[in-house]
Amino acid sequence: MRRSERKQIDPDLGIMAGQTLFAVQKELFAALAREGHPHLKPRHGAVLAYLDEEGSRATDLSQQSGQHKQVIGTLVDELVELGYVRREPDPQDRRAKLIVPTPLGLDEMERSDAIVAAIERRHAEALGEEVYTVFKRAFRQITDLQRAHPSTSVAGERGVS
Template sequence: MESRVRRSQEDPDLGMLAGRLLFAVQGELFGALAELGFDDLHPRHGAVLAYLEVDGIRATDLSRLSGQHKQVIGTMIDELETLGYVERRPDPADRRAKLVCPTERGLAQMTAADKMMTAMQERHARRLGREKYADFKTTFIDVVEHQRRG
């Protein structure tokens, strides 16, 4: 049997590569956010924060978009509400439903994170070349969506 360590170094599988990318992006993003005063956030909160809309979004949509179970998203929303980043409001389109809406602190975090993610992507686009980076993203999106469909 081939050494898993050697394989992970010489020919990492999709899971290894995706994990390495996720952890590196999260490390940079949440480290920089902490320096700006958002030090109470953790990478797990990204399942909500990455998909949060200025005008709000339903928890079921957050679950679908992030690929996380509704219970996990509910726990993250509870935590973010306690930390002051989001609040639940009635959905004007359906009073029985709730929207998860960013607070002022949440909006400030969203703005900062968007700038950081744009800068991160720009850095890679400059490094690889814009066309190559655009091709990479298109291919990566295709692989992710195909995998999600099973």
């Protein structure tokens, strides 16, 4: 049996996680486009998915998303240009900046949360609430274990301990 056939019959964790991510992103961003946010791309999720309504520091967004701070900076620049966020001084530390959603950003965040909640409800209905709850708990544990692995940390990728 060829490797590609094996991977189709019994996909590994990476393949299943990737397929799930890409399918959810495709549905989410198509729905967002229909609801007035046609310029957003899945890459913007590294900021918007983790952004607090009152604002977040780029370093926190980097840590939560697993993206390098430079990548987050580029995405924030794009989102500023698109009108979704603005940079403001952090009242806790004037040297730092907060990435704060604009009214357009808040609208996207609210719509995105509702769309993802609908996707999750659909899966819970298809599998049954109990099975879906167990699945999410197990998937969360796997995600936490994988993120805790030393070779997956952002600092580990740069060779910094």
